[in-house]
Amino acid sequence: MSGWIKMETSLRTHPKVGRMAAVLKSDRLRVIGGLHAVWCVFDEHTADGWLPWYTLPMMDEAIGWKGFSQAMADIGWLEEHAEGLQAPEYEEHNSASAKRRALDSGRKKSARDADKSANGSWNSGGQMSAFDADTMRTREEQDKSNTPVVPRKRTDTKPEAPPGFDVFWTAYPRKVAKADALKAYVRLDPDDDLQAELLQALRRQSTWPQWTKDDGQFIPHPASWLNARRWEDAPPANGHGDDPFAGAH
Numbered sequence: 001m002s003g004w005i006k007m008e009t010s011l012r013t014h015p016k017v018g019r020m021a022a023v024l025k026s027d028r029l030r031v032i033g034g035l036h037a038v039w040c041v042f043d044e045h046t047a048d049g050w051l052p053w054y055t056l057p058m059m060d061e062a063i064g065w066k067g068f069s070q071a072m073a074d075i076g077w078l079e080e081h082a083e084g085l086q087a088p089e090y091e092e093h094n095s096a097s098a099k100r101r102a103l104d105s106g107r108k109k110s111a112r113d114a115d116k117s118a119n120g121s122w123n124s125g126g127q128m129s130a131f132d133a134d135t136m137r138t139r140e141e142q143d144k145s146n147t148p149v150v151p152r153k154r155t156d157t158k159p160e161a162p163p164g165f166d167v168f169w170t171a172y173p174r175k176v177a178k179a180d181a182l183k184a185y186v187r188l189d190p191d192d193d194l195q196a197e198l199l200q201a202l203r204r205q206s207t208w209p210q211w212t213k214d215d216g217q218f219i220p221h222p223a224s225w226l227n228a229r230r231w232e233d234a235p236p237a238n239g240h241g242d243d244p245f246a247g248a249h
Helices: 015-024 028-045 056-063 068-074 090-094 096-119 130-146 163-171 178-188 192-205 209-216 222-227
Strands: 050-052 079-081 084-086
Touching (some): 015 068, 028 050
Antiparallel strands (some): 079 084
């Protein structure tokens, strides 16, 4: 009725199975199949191991093996009474309560195995076993290898140079600190009119004495020139006057 039969893993090597095989002139695996068939009949029609009205010949007919039931009776695994057949110790191994105990045990084992798979096993000292530690390391390495690598964003990238910057840089007579100059140019973001004003101021100021003397060492850095809006500077009142750019680097 339950569709559940308990059969021990040691049944194939059980001495009684060997005796039945010898009596029936058969092999052990076929005998185990016959035992399974008999116990299935009990499982389908009884909950306590008692089959009323059944006889040994009736059981042989049910499983299709003449003499098998008598062989079971000879070793004590089947008893024939006037009222029917009985499977000894059926309550202990195949009753409803025994099945519940076995199923509960199986569920608990599955839960332990699942927990062990997820968290590893631990010894009494609170340390993970070497096998499970290696297994978890292998799983972590596999997870890392399967995780797509996201390129790290660089924080030191230069801003993209606008088209007009190269023109400005080419025209500026003192080419130092180009990265700073680019940042200043991007912040300024000159339109066409302002770009023209910058280039015109460079052509004009490049002739001033303070830009031409001493090999141009007093020409301000391009970033300083842009940040301070030096293209708006007025020409020196005296072509040979004091240098208004001295120290402005």
